[in-house]
Amino acid sequence: MRGFEFEQASDIQQAINRHGSSDALIAGGTTLLDLVKLDVMRPEKVVDVTHLPLRQVESLADGRLKVGALVSNADLARHDSVLRDYPIVSEALLAGASTGLRNMATTAGNVMQRTRCPYFRDPDMPCNKREPGSGCSAIEGINRNHAVLGTSDKCIATHPSDMCVGMVAAGATVVVEGPQGVREIPFEEYHLLPGETPEQEHDLMAGELITHVILDPPRGGGQSYLKLRDRSSYEFALASCAAIVNLDGDTITEARVAMGGVATKPWRATPAEEALKGQPATRETFERAAEAVMQDAVAYSHNGYKITLGKQAVARALRDAANRARA
Template identity: 75%
Template sequence: MRAFELESVEAIDQAVSHRRVHDGEAFIAGGTTLLDLVKLDVMQPEKVVDVSRLPLKRIETLEDGRLKVGALVSNTELAKHEIVMRDYPVLSEALLSGASTGLRNMASTGGNVMQRTRCPYFRDPAMPCNKREPGTGCSAIEGINRNHAVLGTSEHCIATHPSDMCVGMVAAGATLVLEGPDGQREVAFEDYHLLPGDSPEREHDLKPGELITHVILDAPRSGGQHYLKLRDRASYEFALASCAAIVNLDGDNISEVRLALGGVATKPWRADAAEAVLKGQPATQENFEQAAEAAFNDAVAYSHNGFKITLGKQAIVRALRDATAAARG
């Protein structure tokens, strides 16, 4: 692994000071993404700033009912926290479907939000990649793109966002708290990750020098919740298609619904077109199928990943069925 300077910080203002506005620096918390990518030479930080000892390890309920999660809470702790298991089961299930026991013990909440794509061309510095090296071209569009996205792609990048946790958070609704040299600001979770467009190297709305300090989950939504993840093997594998669903019923009709997709899109994907189809309608298989069609109306398939459109629709239908069953108790 290449050499880098290491600085440890004990306070948030040390972590985000103005002098840190510099591309060659990277924060490290759990390290599961950063060290993997430094070993591959995909990320080449001159300096790594250790934020793992910052006081961001608490989970607390706010007065307005929202749940404030410190960025350094591990994926295991978050998934198994009593309140998360009870009020945000879709998030707990999403977390526990990702990675492995050991990696979840290391990975942090903030780090998971910053997780990079598993696109093999991005991970191989010998290959052209617009995300890693802007302007070099996308090797996946004409390459082996079985694992790539069908939603939110551009002619410059079709890399899939890999996180399960983020899909659960989009469904549950959340706000990111960012601390920077110019103070604190909040960003809606859904708006944080960016579409690749013509600048796939820009993956999120984090300004230079800013640090994610918290994720605040919306007050719990009533109704049934379910996260369904479909993949090549039953565990320890990234999603080919996944769906987080929260369904609220009024009698037999769907009064509220939130749907988010993973494995099929370039960012954690809110399926709002599908939600619009379902709202106020009876919770029937036929309506679930129509919603699934709507979710993939704008999908673009490449040479090897057309199956993801079919699989993604099935994930939506099955997740809706299970969330509806949970809503009925």
Template identity: 65%
Template sequence: MRTFELTRPTAIGDALEHHGARDAFIGGGTNLIDLVKLGVMRPEQVVDINGLGLDDIETLDDGRVRIGARVSNADLARDDRIMRDYPVLSQALLSGASTSLRNMATTAGNVMQRTRCPYFRDTAMPCNKRSPGSGCSALTGINRNHAVLGGSEACIAVHPSDMCVAMAAIGGTVVLEGRKGQREVPFADFHLLPERHPEKEHDLHDDEMITHVILDAPQAGAASNYLKLRDRASYEFALASCAAILTLDGDTVSSVRLALGGVATKPWRALDAEAALVGMEATTDSFEHAAVLAFQGAVPQSGNAFKVTLGQQAIVRSLRDAARALKAQGDRS
């Protein structure tokens, strides 16, 4: 039996005071409890944040939306403001996990979600993310589901979240509360690449917790789409996914945001592809060119070279569907 102390604070300050480097916060517990059972995580103390509030979705005066750490994935996906102004986020959330898991999983927990790499989850296997310096078993092992972007000699584990891919495309900040005060980290910078320290996955200090995620104000006149390609249609992690947010001026791309999932070690903004598309005609040829640019730095492994083509297809299809939606709106108006 793996034992730990359970603490249930009722104020953020108390939660921070109780939490240390060898402890863990728990909201829904859909990821943490699995890892504790497997022996991957061995917290000395678990700090339950469910008595802290942090369960509101608020529209700020500048048009941004602030989401509490404890807002469930189900409530976020079905919120009227999210469905209206950020449909790509609602689509991403509803494509992930099962209904029962979405009812339990929280916004902060999803942001902090850890990889499903089987070598990370198997304590008998070397894994730099779990035990720094032990090696990366996936490099020479079964790596069909692993990353082709953002990897290193230390780790090629893929980031598993759908929600975070949509949030990366939308843009925003992660609000952190610590013993030294509050700070905000751009969402794009919160998840770290596994370079020399693959065990360090987030820009989060030991004495900090996530209190909110703030989304950038919605883009006027934009259409969006989230496409998730997977081995089966239900309850499966992405082999490749794309969140696309697109605006057009006539038939020309005026702005675009692209984020990828299932192919990278963190939620991946395809910045080169975005830059290449602006000012181009919204055609399949343009989308295909951008998709090639998005994967120009890809490093496939022995079992996952197909992810380059699959990821490119996800980009093209997401952009095509978003462009069709915009043109359909124009035809009706």
């Protein structure tokens, strides 16, 4: 583990002033410390932001819910407003990591967490995300856990977050603050596709930090988060789906669908939503929607099963959400 300078920031402006492109911010540290120990991240300075006043969850006058960047995953999952109005976010949070990690991990840290691709986490292996231009070892390597949606010939690494999938389905805004002031970024636009520049993972500029995530007004309806994985706890998704279904009788009036485990970023499944609107809430409808969202999936040597698994995740999550909407 390489040495680095360590500082504490007592307010947001200090945090902005004290960190640059070669530095890192630390709160829970559940991802950062792993990557520093692995020599994947090599910050010259680490700025502690745990003392910033960003641990509140508050309801806004327009019906949205404002979540501070330092709210722990455990506290957010158990918050009364989240349990009542955004159960899909609570379910996604509780499906991720372990109790101990959820107690430490923060909302902003979850948004910023990096891929668990083993080639990215091994400095001896070529990885365009870690070292642009070096190549993607996963494309011709062991890629069972890699993405089938949103890939490029430069990177096929999956985004690991459960919470982010729930937030894409619920709708949210990422609020950042930096040298140029405050910016608001639609959540589904915050994470970037790898394209030709897989090292650019998010729409965060040098010197900026996340201060809040604001959830859209509650969408109501039935909500369900389904995570399919190799074991039932402390494991990343092979395929996951967050689904919200609103019904009028047995007709779908609105649906929101997002996926994890199969894509290079938290994936808004717009084709599935379009296939659902105005249709009866039946198994056949849900299966057609699942086919629609996976129609552009690209399989590699070991992960073709994810296309079938992704369809199953979508159809089952929609079924569960519709059943809850009827209840």
